[in-house]
Amino acid sequence: MNAALLLIVGVVILVIGYVTYGKWLADQWGVDDKRVTPAHELEDGNDYVPAKAPVLMGHHFSSIAGAGPINGPIQAAVFGWVPVMLWVLIGGIFFGAVHDFGALFASIRNKGQSIGEVIATSIGSRAKKLFLIFSYLTLILVVAAFASIVANTFKATYDEAGVLDMAASAANARTAMISILFIVIAIIFGIMVYRRNASLVVSTVIGVAAIIACMAIGYNWHPLYLNGNVWMVIVGIYIAIASVTPVWILLQPRDYLSSFLLYGMMIIAVVGILGAHPSLEIPAFTGFIDTAEYGVGSSLGSLFPALFVTIACGAISGFHSLVGSGTTAKQLDKETDARPIAYGGMLIECALALISLCAVGYIWKEYVPGGITTPTAVFATGIARMCATIPFLAGAEDVIYSMLILAVSAFCLTSLDTATRLARYMFQEFWLEPGQTHKDATGIKKTLTNPYVATIITVVLGIALGMTGYAKIWALFGAANQLLAALGLLAVAAWLGKMGKNNKMFLFPMAFMLVVTIVSLIQTIITNVTNAVDMWNWIRAGLGTLLVVLAVVLAIEGVKTITSQAKAKR
Secondary structure, three states: OEHHHHHHHHHHHHHHHHHHHHHHHHHHHOOOOOOOOHHHHOOOOOOOOOEOHHHHHHHHHHHHHOOHHHHHHHHHHHHOHHHHHHHHHHHHHHHHHHHHHHHHHHHHOOOOOOHHHHHHHHOOHHHHHHHHHHHHHHHHHHHHHHHHHHHHHHOOOEOOOOOEOHHHHHHHHHHHHHHHHHHHHHHHHHHHHHOOOOOHHHHHHHHHHHHHHHHHHHHHOOOOOOOHHHHHHHHHHHHHHHHHOOOOOOHHHHHHHHHHHHHHHHHHHHHHHHHHOOEOOOOOOOOOEOOOOOOOOOOOOEHHHHHHHHOOOOOOOHHHHHHHHHOHHHOEOOHHHHHHHHHHHHHHHHHHHHHHHHHHHHOHHHOOOOOOOOHHHHHHHHHHHHHHOOHHHOOOHHHHHHHHHHHHHHHHHHHHHHHHHHHHHHHHHHOOOOOOOHHHOOHHHHHHOOHHHHHHHHHHHHHHHHOOOHHHHHHHHHHHHHHHHHHHHHHHHHHHHHOOOOOHHHHHHHHHHHHHHHHHHHHHHHHHHHOOOOHHHHHHHHHHHHHHHHHHHHHHHHHHHHHHHHHHHO
């Protein structure tokens, strides 16, 4: 298969999906700019702050992207390029983008509250609390994992005698310094745009130039050589501050500027793929069972359900509904911005997933146990090598590789502080009745819903897990994330039904994702019980069982609600 043809055909299909199906959804749901969004109605200068569409798109896209649309397709490529491409396109247009758009729309019609609140108003308070518990625990795991990833990206290397290895630590020190300088630039950008009313266009040009300057400075001056535990503490302090500061001073500008790194990364990748237009070595289809011939050396198992759990952010991801209904909904300027930001943002991720597929296909023979197996390295290597075959980019392979690695690393930090803020929202909402805010709470609930208290509890739990045993249960995250997607689809379907609007486009995706996650979790439970060698096998089996029970209980309540709504219409 030719890489350029694969990418062009895929992007054309995604554009057609956005123009036709995306517009049809907006018409069906009654997206209306005459309605005041929560960002204006509840504007508080902290969480509820209207944002211009390009800025909010930058925040939303930076938060949902991360390394997900790179890792998933590359790992799932062991089944061949056809299954991956089909799921990215079909899943993206009819599952993921519908899920993201629906979650954001439902949230802005519920005062910018999370999917948990949408569940409370359409299914019931018990279902809301179950969903929030599950979502919060999942986000704690995300905070732990991403904090650990960021700390490992920044940390210094020491030899066996405990002496700092400056040469081996230089790359990480550069990344750390560039990231710190980037945060400073973002704060300045936020102050200039939101408090000095500077032109967004002019500020963007200066901001992008400043990013380039930060990269140059950080590459040549990087004095911070700290161990992993110290960086974990520093990262914990940072995300605690980022979770409670006004969104206009850090979250919006940092994510907006970060998005240009991702856009730049994608442009470089497209230039490489179209310029080199190589024939990919990856087979069209390798079989229904992963034989572990390629990849990390351990089998993903059977194509169903592995393909649909492994490719998350590139097709559908539950984390997206938390972002859309957690931070994006509180910043949406007008309702028509929802389609390009949510539906369009998901399809851009699909395009990135196709680029990732081209990258792994180009170096397929090296994607073997003992070769290049880390997805980020596979992506950067494949794209950099394609670019190096183009005459005007000859000799730039190492530079492009480093830039791509830096861009991917930057998004881990972006997703980290967004996840922390989302977890804080979830913790607060758990203690509140429908329609309440933390200002309405009394007694112990007033303390627990205080933004600073909720943030401290979240950060302490996340960082502590990140410094101990999160890796032991991380294997459950794929299924947990896709279960979130199924529950998000269920919640929006029930809410649309209550509003008397068409919700049929949610029913099949919801049922399919529930089956996928339950089958995947049952496989995990059986594997861990059958091959139990330590307590972690039993812990994973227990958590998997808990997730299955939760999914079944919520599904039953949701289906009852949707069924009763359908009967009432007759």
